[in-house]
Amino acid sequence: MTAVKGAARAQSHQDETQGEAARGAQPKRAALASFVGTTIEWYDFYSYATAAAIVFGPLFFPGENRLLTLLASFGTFAIGFFARxxxxxxxxxxGDRLGRKRSLMLTLTLMAVSTVAIGCLPTYAQAGAIAPALLVVLRLLQGIAVGGEWGGAVLLAGEHAPAGKRTFFASFAQLGSASGLILSILAFGIASKLPNADFMSWGWRVPFLASIVLLAVGFLIRASVNESPEFEAMKKDDQIAANPLRETLKEWRLLLAAIGANVYGIAGVYFSNIFMITYATQYLSLDRSMVLDSMFFVAVLQFFVQLGAAFVAQRFGTARVLTMAAVWAIVVPFIMLPLVRMGTMGSVTLGVGLATVAESGYYAVIAGFVTGLFAARIRYTAISLAYQVCGALAGGLTPLFATLLAERFAPGWVAMALFYSSFALLSLICVRWLARREASRDADAEDNSGSRLANGATFGPAAQ
Structure with missing residues (x-):
């Protein structure tokens, strides 16, 4: 009998140990799942963006006027942002009502299916007006999918993170942007080396069709992650918000400031990574393959700068890193654009790379900064709305406005540099306002210890 009890105790201890080990593995697994999932989402999104810059104009919006063709192509690109x-x-x-994980499984599936369908579309020459119409519908679905992905991925990693490491873990969702861009540029770089006739007839489709393989990998990894501990705690305590949007809109000043803080992280990336492809190839007549190769090296730089910036922010303060990045961003376009105009692979890579240091450093830590502004019960809705409204305006319109400026002023570049600096300045102002607000809240909270935890704002600007 004693032996039986001993065996039972041993088994219980073993099960408890295994359970603790499994729970201990969840933060890393959640970070990996967020990274892989956002990589797939952004691979799909950037693939469309790259195709919009070099393929979709002549294939889906043919015409004699280059500007109208480009604007129509970038218009469908912008539609995806307005759907976000x-x-x-x-x-x-x-995500706020039923769970972060359930929401993320849906976004991943919707994005991959939409992207594969784009790779199967007939062109305008094959199907007439139905071709661009279908392209617009699928772009809308892409926008809806990526609109729900970002907030959930940031929360899945951040809310699983060990104490004191939320900024770093949340940044893994941001890394997906850089890695997705790398994969997209690799795919289109390889495809663009085909003879032009083959590339325009079928080569451009391959990067889109490859998304089905990425979906299978991402789905398996994401399925292995538990639901967010903070969501489970809210569910257990019956603290789920009945109407997350209504509660979010009550914090409208905070929401507007969060939107403004996100502007540079979004607009800067789409200026450098998307518009610069068009500017270099269409207005400076640089070789398409060389430009894509330069962008690949820049994307690799972006990945490592993001990782390093998140580590630095975790140790020295998120607001401080954001401020330094935004100040550098105000200056950098006056260096980047002249270098790109020089037209060599080295000058293009250096010019865009200098801007990328600011953009990727800022983008890496803005998620943790904005996330901590809102209570956990409305956090998914609030940060998604802030980021995606900003994405619709700053991301969707930046290539369009920059193209109009290039058409009007090229080969001049000062107007485009001022445009870039203006959205960096806006974000700098919002970050400083939010940082002062959080510092004031922390000072007030010293007389009421634990009040921020009770409000659900367990990781934010001041906490980092």
Whole structure:
């Protein structure tokens, strides 16, 4: 009998040990799942962006006027951004009401299916007006999917993170942007080396069709992650928000400031990574393959700068890193654009790379900064709305406005540099306002210890 009890105790201890080990592995697994998932989402999104810059104009919007063709192509690119707030609201509601994980499984599937379908579309020459119409519909679905992905991925990693490491873990969702860009540029770089006729007829489709393989990998990894501990705690305590959007809109000043803080992290990336492809190839007549090769090296730089910036921010303060990055961003376009105009692979890589240091450093830590502004019960909806409304305006319109400036002023570049500096300045102002607000809240909270934890704001600007 004693032996039986001993065996039972041993088994119980073993099960408890295994359970603790499994729970201990969850933060890393959640960070990996967020990284892989956002990599797939952004690979799909950037693939469309790259195709919009070099393929979709002549294939889906043919015409004699280069500007109108480019604007039509970038217009469909912008449509995906305008759909992102809808995705943020839809999947934010699901994430705040039903769980972060469930929402993320849906966004991943929707994005991959939409992207593969784009790779199967007929062109305007094959199907007439139905071709661009279908392209617009699929771009809308892409926008809805990515609109729900970002907030959930940041929360899945951040809310699983060990104490004191939330900024670093949340940054893994941001890394997906850089790695997705790398994969997209690799795919299109390889495809663009085909003879032009082959590339324009079928080569451009391959990067889109490859998304089905990425979906299978991402789905398996994401399925292995538990639900967010903070969501489970809210569910257990019956603290789930009945109407997350209504509660979020009550914090409208904070929401507007969060939107402004996100502007540079989004607009800067789409200026450098998307518009610069068009500017270099269409307005400076640089070799397409050389430009894509330069962008690949820049994307690799972006990945490592993001990782390093998150580590630095965790140790020395998120607001401080954001401030330094934004100040550098105000200056850098006056260096970047003249270097790109020199037209060599080295000058293009250096010019865009200098801007990328600011952009990727800022983008890496803005998620942790903004996330901590809102209570956990509305956090998915709030950060998704802030990020995706900003994405619709700053991301969707930046290539369009920059193209109009290039058409008007090229080969001059000062107007484009001022445009870039203006959105960096806006974000700098918002970050400093939010940082002062959080410092004031922390000072007030010293007389009421634990009040921020009770409000659900367990990781934010001041906490980092």
């Amino acid at each position: 707030p809808l995705g943020g609201l839809l999947f934010g509601h699901i």
